[in-house]
Structure formats: structure tokens, C-alpha cells
Amino acid sequence: xxxxxxxxxxxxxxxxxxxxxxxxxxxxxxxxxxxxxxxxxxxxxxxxxxxxxxxxxxxxxxxxxxxxxxxxxxxxxxxxxxxxxxxxxxxxxxxxxxxxxxxxxxxxxxxxxxxxxxxxxxxxxxxxxxxxxxxxxxxxxxxxxxxxxxxxxxxxxxxxxxxxxxxxxxxxxxxxxxxxxxxxxxxxxxxxxxxxxxxxxxxxxxxxxxxxxxxxxxxxxxxxx
Amino acid sequence: xxxxxxxxxxxxxxxxxxxxxxxxxxxxxxxxxxxxxxxxxxxxxxxxxxxxxxxxxxxxxxxxxxxxxxxxxxxxxxxxxxxxxxxxxxxxxxxxxxxxxxxxxxxxxxxxxxxxxxx
Numbered sequence: 001x002x003x004x005x006x007x008x009x010x011x012x013x014x015x016x017x018x019x020x021x022x023x024x025x026x027x028x029x030x031x032x033x034x035x036x037x038x039x040x041x042x043x044x045x046x047x048x049x050x051x052x053x054x055x056x057x058x059x060x061x062x063x064x065x066x067x068x069x070x071x072x073x074x075x076x077x078x079x080x081x082x083x084x085x086x087x088x089x090x091x092x093x094x095x096x097x098x099x100x101x102x103x104x105x106x107x108x109x110x111x112x113x114x115x116x117x118x119x120x121x122x123x124x125x126x127x128x129x130x131x132x133x134x135x136x137x138x139x140x141x142x143x144x145x146x147x148x149x150x151x152x153x154x155x156x157x158x159x160x161x162x163x164x165x166x167x168x169x170x171x172x173x174x175x176x177x178x179x180x181x182x183x184x185x186x187x188x189x190x191x192x193x194x195x196x197x198x199x200x201x202x203x204x205x206x207x208x209x210x211x212x213x214x215x216x217x218x219x220x221x222x223x224x225x
Numbered sequence: 226x227x228x229x230x231x232x233x234x235x236x237x238x239x240x241x242x243x244x245x246x247x248x249x250x251x252x253x254x255x256x257x258x259x260x261x262x263x264x265x266x267x268x269x270x271x272x273x274x275x276x277x278x279x280x281x282x283x284x285x286x287x288x289x290x291x292x293x294x295x296x297x298x299x300x301x302x303x304x305x306x307x308x309x310x311x312x313x314x315x316x317x318x319x320x321x322x323x324x325x326x327x328x329x330x331x332x333x334x335x336x337x338x339x340x341x342x343x344x
Contacts (some may be wrong), residue, residue: 001336001337001338001339001340002334002335002336002337003242003246003334003335003336003337004333004334005238005242005332005333005334005335006331006332006333006334007238007331007332008330008331008332009231009234009235009238009256009330009331009332010231010234010330011238012234012237090227090230091227092227122227122263123227123230123263125263126227126231126262126263126264126330148310150263151260151261151294152261152262152263153263155261155324155328156261184310184312185310187312187320
């Protein structure tokens with residue numbers, strides 16, 4: 001006898017993510033979720049991003065790792081609230097972790113919430129964190145075919161950031177091919193190439209983030225009014 | 226890598242649904258896994274076997290339906306699959322389409338033991 005269920009496997013996470021999304025909208029918190037393989041430069045990107053902001057700006061960071069609080073220590077020197085989420089073995093952040101740590105951190109909007117996921121191109125893509133956008137990073141020391149190998153995250157990400165472009169003279173990496181592959185999986189994905197070390201391309205990233213935050217907050221204001 | 230978590234979520238759902246049918250054995254659970262779901266079918270099978278081993282769910286079968294990516298043409302509404310990542314509509318040649326399938330991560334059904342007449 002067959003009983004039809006028709007439920008999302010991750011319905012509990014989806015429910016919590018929907019609550020987070022509503023909280024973000026009500027408190028005008030613009031949240032982005034940074035996803036990449038380990039060592040692609042998520043923390044370096046955040047360091048330079050925070051360094052570019054004045055203290056008057058409302059920004060908070062949640063950074064996920066399986067072990068250690070190294071990233072939170074790296075990021076805490078810029079004057080903004082930073083909290084490490086140690087997952088203790090779990091290979092991704094889920095909505096429950098973000099909810100708990102955001103509450104404990106006491107960050108209230110309006111402002112920008114930068115979430116650095118656990119380094120992993122697979123699992124984080126399945127878990128909605130209520131974010132306004134997923135951002136996938138790919139470094140030039142990886143392969144151009146990563147979007148084809150990990151289509152799930154490249155399909156879901158609004159923006160692909162090619163990192164470590166200062167290393168391009170030393171590695172065999174074709175940025176055009178990487179972008180072509182990403183757009184095979186997700187034709188509308190946006191693209192920025194940058195170096196967190198030299199700052200090349202960084203203005204474009206900051207501009208992208210500001211523009212999306214502005215758009216998000218206008219939409220939130222319209223819904224809340 | 227996260228298939229243990231996915232398998233646990235499936236089992237939690239089965240346990241919750243099973244409570245609505247006391248005394249009836251759940252024989253199988255049917256799930257749909259999409260090409261873009263970032264879930265590997267073999268790893269999920271293995272994870273499911275591991276977490277049900279030596280438990281009351283030892284005999285529960287996991288039936289996976291694999292769902293390839295599908296697109297819907299923005300110009301002529303034709304629906305097509307994209308095995309080679311070619312997004313050109315095979316009917317009208319348009320390059321504008323939206324993804325309508327392949328992200329599934331759903332529990333579709335349970336197979337329950339047929340209730341037998343009790344004396």
C-alpha cells in the first residue's frame with residue numbers, strides 16, 4: 001500500500017531558513033552566504049572587505065569551520081562583531097546553527113551579515129540559510145572545470161568570484177573557460193575576478209555588494225510598510 | 226559527504242509518518258534526488274544502510290528516483306532535458322530557458338505493509 005508523503009527531505013531546515021529570512025527582512029539584515037572549497041580565499045576576501053569599511057558601518061560576520069577559531073581570530077581585528085561557528089565535524093552550516101549564533105551574538109539590523117560557510121563545494125549548497133544571495137568562490141589554483149564537477153552550488157549561486165588573480169601569471173588557468181563552464185551550468189551567474197592580496201578587482205566586488213544590499217533594503221522596506 | 230545527515234532527515238520523516246499508522250510496518254521509503262541537489266545516490270544508499278543497521282529500521286528499503294536537470298523554454302514553453310549542458314531549445318532554438326527540474330530532494334511516498342484482517 002502506497003502512502004503519498006510529498007515532503008522536502010530538509011523541510012525542517014527550510015522552515016528555520018524561512019524564519020531567518022523573515023527576521024532578516026524585518027530587521028533589514030542583508031545576509032550573503034560565501035561558499036567555496038577549502039583554501040579558495042573566503043577569509044582573505046572578508047579580511048579585505050572589512051578593512052575597507054569604516055567603523056560607522058553596521059556589519060557582522062559568522063564564520064564556520066569544522067575545528068578551530070582561527071578564522072574568527074583573523075577577522076576580529078577590524079572592529080566588527082565576529083563569531084566562530086565550530087561545527088565539530090559537520091561539513092556545512094545549517095539554518096539552526098546560524099539562528100543560534102546570530103541570536104547569541106546579538107546582531108540586530110539594519111546591516112550586513114557576512115556568513116562564511118565551511119570550506120566545501122558540495123554540502124553547503126543543500127542548506128538554505130535564509131540568505132539573500134549565495135556567492136561561490138573559485139581560485140585560480142583550482143581547475144576551470146569545477147563548475148561542471150560541482151553544478152549544484154554554481155547553479156544556486158548568484159555570483160561567482162574568481163579569487164587569487166595575482167597568481168594567474170604562475171598557473172595554467174584560463175578564466176574565460178572557467179566562466180564559460182559556470183555559465184553552462186547557470187547562464188545568468190554574475191562574475192567578478194579579484195585578488196584579495198593586491199586589491200585588483202576589489203572595487204567591483206564592493207560595488208556589487210553595496211548595490212545588492214541597497215536593493216534588498218528597499219524591497220524589505222516596501223514589504224514591511 | 227553530508228549524506229548521513231540527509232539519510233537521518235529521511236529516517237526522521239519516516240518515523241514521524243509511521244506514527245500515523247500504528248501497528249503497520251513501513252516497507253520502503255521513496256525519495257527523489259535531483260542532479261543539482263548535491264546528493265550522491267550511492268553515498269546516500271550507503272549512509273542509509275549504516276544508520277538503519279541493527280535498528281528497528283533494518284529492513285526499510287530506500288527507493289531512489291534520480292531526476293535529471295530539465296529546462297522550460299521561455300519562448301515556446303517546450304520542456305527538455307540537458308544531458309550535455311546545451312540549453313538551446315530543441316524545438317525553437319531559443320537560448321532562454323528556466324530550470325524546472327533537477328533540484329529535487331524530496332520524500333515522495335512510503336510503502337506500507339497491507340493491513341490484514343484481524344480475528
